[in-house]
Structure formats: structure tokens, C-alpha cells
Amino acid sequence: QKEVEQDPGPLSVPEGAIVSLNCTYSNSAFQYFMWYRQYSRKGPELLMYTYSSGNKEDGRFTAQVDKSSKYISLFIRDSQPSDSATYLCAMSRFTGGGNKLTFGTGTQLKVEL
Amino acid sequence: DAGVIQSPRHEVTEMGQEVTLRCKPISGHNSLFWYRQTMMRGLELLIYFNNNVPIDDSGMPEDRFSAKMPNASFSTLKIQPSEPRDSAVYFCASSLEAGGTGVHEQYFGPGTRLTVT
Numbered sequence: 001q002k003e004v005e006q007d008p009g010p011l012s013v014p015e016g017a018i019v020s021l022n023c024t025y026s027n028s029a030f031q032y033f034m035w036y037r038q039y040s041r042k043g044p045e046l047l048m049y050t051y052s053s054g055n056k057e058d059g060r061f062t063a064q065v066d067k068s069s070k071y072i073s074l075f076i077r078d079s080q081p082s083d084s085a086t087y088l089c090a091m092s093r094f095t096g097g098g099n100k101l102t103f104g105t106g107t108q109l110k111v112e113l
Numbered sequence: 114d115a116g117v118i119q120s121p122r123h124e125v126t127e128m129g130q131e132v133t134l135r136c137k138p139i140s141g142h143n144s145l146f147w148y149r150q151t152m153m154r155g156l157e158l159l160i161y162f163n164n165n166v167p168i169d170d171s172g173m174p175e176d177r178f179s180a181k182m183p184n185a186s187f188s189t190l191k192i193q194p195s196e197p198r199d200s201a202v203y204f205c206a207s208s209l210e211a212g213g214t215g216v217h218e219q220y221f222g223p224g225t226r227l228t229v230t
Contacts, residue, residue, distance in 0.1 A: 006155075043117070043204055043221030044156070088156060100169065101219065105155030 006104030019076040023089035030091040038086045079111045117222035125228045131193040138207030146206040195229045
């Protein structure tokens with residue numbers, strides 16, 4: 001079983017829709033939870049991160065963490081065609097050798113006009 | 114800032130050949146990461162350097178893979194001999210880790226798309 005599970009999609013939604021992206025994880029040692037966005041043929045870029053259970057909002061994006069269920073979500077309000085990308089969840093735990101990120105496989109999102 | 118620079122952007126080679134991928138991290142960053150991305154396995158960490166020292170190479174798949182970081186501004190990932198199953202996009206990322214357990218944003222390069230025939 002993978003430490004981080006993410007539905008690969010693809011997910012296609014109309015412009016203006018609310019998008020929900022999710023990941024589950026199995027390792028309770030994960031401390032920080034991140035969402036990266038990756039445009040086609042580009043490297044991933046950090047979108048937002050959270051530390052504790054609860055919600056964090058940044059503009060049209062809301063990250064949600066439920067540590068008791070080992071479940072994280074990213075919500076996108078008023079989705080735009082420019083949001084079309086692959087969204088990867090990532091989680092980190094501090095090891096003796098520093099911070100390591102474990103990524104989900106990514107969910108491909110397409111926002112249609 | 115130019116960001117993380119990787120070369121080449123595309124590499125096509127035949128099975129058995131040696132492949133060398135190059136990375137220049139963001140100036141001032143002290144940590145460097147090599148990842149491999151495939152459709153099936155997603156983004157996998159291969160090796161992680163901190164202050165030019167390899168800290169964790171547990172993700173390096175086999176002895177055919179090796180990585181070096183001779184100085185703070187350059188790193189290489191070498192595959193010798195290459196095999197078709199090594200075909201993937203290889204990313205280099207760098208970050209500034211100032212200690213502690215907080216989030217240290219990793220900045221990714223554009224990747225090298227490797228095809229081994």
C-alpha cells in the first residue's frame with residue numbers, strides 16, 4: 001500500500017464550478033501537508049501548505065486537513081480555465097536526515113469554458 | 114532569479130548508453146533533491162543532498178544510478194547503463210533549509226524528459 005493515495009482523474013468541470021481534490025495517507029508521522037500545482041511540461045510549484053487539522057484559505061483555494069481520518073482536501077472556488085493542471089498532494093515528516101516529501105500521484109484537472 | 118536550471122531538457126538514448134543529467138540549484142539554497150516522475154508511480158524522491166552531502170539515497174533504484182554534488186551550484190545524476198524502464202521525467206529541486214521541522218518550500222526545475230529506446 002502506498003503511503004499517499006490520490007485519485008489520478010482526469011477530472012473535467014465547467015468554468016465556475018467548485019472543485020474538490022483529495023488525498024488519503026497512512027503514515028501518522030506526517031506533519032505538514034502541501035498542495036503542488038503542475039502545468040503541462042513544467043515542474044511542480046507549491047500552492048499552499050497546512051500544519052494542523054482544520055482549514056486554511058488563500059483566495060479561491062482552501063486546504064483542509066483531517067488528521068483523525070488521515071484525509072486532506074483542496075477546494076477551488078469559481079474555477080477558471082487557468083486552473084487546468086495536475087494537482088499533487090505532498091506530505092512531509094522530519095527524519096534524522098531532514099525533511100522528506102512524499103507525493104501523491106497527482107489529479108489531472110481540466111476546467112472547460 | 115533564474116530558478117533551478119536543468120539540462121538537457123530532452124534526452125533520447127539507446128539502451129546501454131550512459132546518461133548524465135545536470136542541475137544548477139537556486140543560488141543560496143542548501144538542499145538539493147532529484148526526483149523521477151512517471152505516470153504509474155508519480156513523483157518519487159531519488160536522492161537528497163544537504164550542504165553538498167548526500168543525506169538520503171534510499172530512493173535510488175539500483176547501482177546503475179549515481180548522483181554527485183561537487184559544489185553548492187552543481188549536481189549530476191548519472192545512469193549507466195541506461196534501460197528502457199528508466200524512461201521518465203527527472204526533476205531537480207532545491208530549497209533553503211534553515212533547521213527545524215517547518216516547511217521548506219522546494220523549487221523545481223523544468224525537468225529532463227528521458228527516453229531510452
